Amino acid sequence: MVSSNLDESLTHLKGWDCKTDDNIEQNPIKQKHFVGAFTIIQFHCGGIEFEEVIIYGRVYEVHCDFICEHAYITNHFFHLKPQFCYTLHNQSFISMHLNIYFNQVCKLAFEAYDSDLFQTTIGYSHYAYSLMEQNPNIKDSINYKTLANLYHNLGFCYMKIYEIKKGFYWLKKELDIYLNMPKVKDENLLTCLRFLGYIYYKLRQYDTSIDYCKRALSIWIAKFDINHSQFGHLYTMLGIAYFRTEQFDKGQECFEKSLEIYLK
Structure with missing residues (x-):
């Protein structure tokens, strides 16, 4: 296999399952080389199964069975044995036969x-x-x-x-x-500011969360429907951030505005 994410894939719990032949006792990875951003790996095994993983590169199948389940290949899949045999469990498999x-x-x-x-x-x-x-x-x-x-x-x-x-x-x-x-676009900037306000809140950086929520609110009030439930959610988050910083009067004001929106 040739890929830029093989090391990550091979350490992921659901990333791979290697079925070795009975007479092979060594590590299923036969060789590994690094070329620029890509890793090249040869497996010494009878079958490889990938689940919920994306291979950023190429897959070469040589005398083994290749099974994909919710797996994606972003470049080529090459079959190099006389009788083609690989199992596809869903329609999410993508094989692009061109340069990416x-x-x-x-x-x-x-x-x-x-x-x-x-x-x-x-x-x-x-x-x-x-x-x-x-x-x-x-x-x-x-x-x-x-x-x-x-x-x-x-x-x-x-x-x-x-x-x-x-x-x-x-x-x-x-x-x-x-x-x-x-x-x-006002909608894109609003969404970005709103999400950042939420993340700063989750990171307990409440003053910064307040700043981003207020910037998002200013766009919403000027450009969009102020009766939308998401507008109420934004006021609620701002109110909680105010309470966390002991600005109780401002927090109460935000909660009252959000309640007014929810009751409409």
């Missing part, structure tokens, strides 16, 4: 995000980011709206799987792009 490009991987990441496949979105998004980092020429041609969406999706997905600090990292990168763009 940044925009193609972004498209896969966005499709996974739209389908609420959070781990898959994270995998494809990181692969797209690694392509950009490895090729400086890509950076100059990237639509920054696409890049902001990529960062946002990463941040949101990490929040959904409760990896708050990782979500914070990518949402901050998204915000940095917005702050340097001449024009930003």
Whole structure:
């Protein structure tokens, strides 16, 4: 196998299962080499099964059985034995028989995000980011709206799987792009500020959470429906942050506003 994420995959609890032949007692990994950002691994075993994993690169099957379940290959799958035999358990298997490009991987990441496949979105998004980092020429041609969406999706997905600090990292990168763009959609900026306000609250940085929530509220009041339940949630979070900083009068005011919205 040739991949940029093999070490991560092989240490993941659900990442792989290796079925060795009876006469093989040694470690199933026969050889491992590093070439740039990629790892090349030869397995000395009769079968490899991958579950809930993305392989960023190529897979070569030579005299073994290759089984995928909720697994993705982002480049080529090569079968190199006379009788082709691999089992596909669902329709999520992707084999792209062409050179992979940044925009193609972004498209896969966005499709996974739209389908609420959070781990898959994270995998494809990181692969797209690694392509950009490895090729400086890509950076100059990237639509920054696409890049902001990529960062946002990463941040949101990490929040959904409760990896708050990782979500914070990518949402901050998204915000940095917005702050340097001449024009930003109010909805995108609002969502980014709201999520960052939530993350700062979870990190117990209540003063900073208050600042981000207030910035989000100012956009919401000026541009969007103030009777929406999410608007009430934002007031509730701001009220709790005020209480945490012992600003009880302001906290009470926020709770009263959120209750008013919920009762409408």
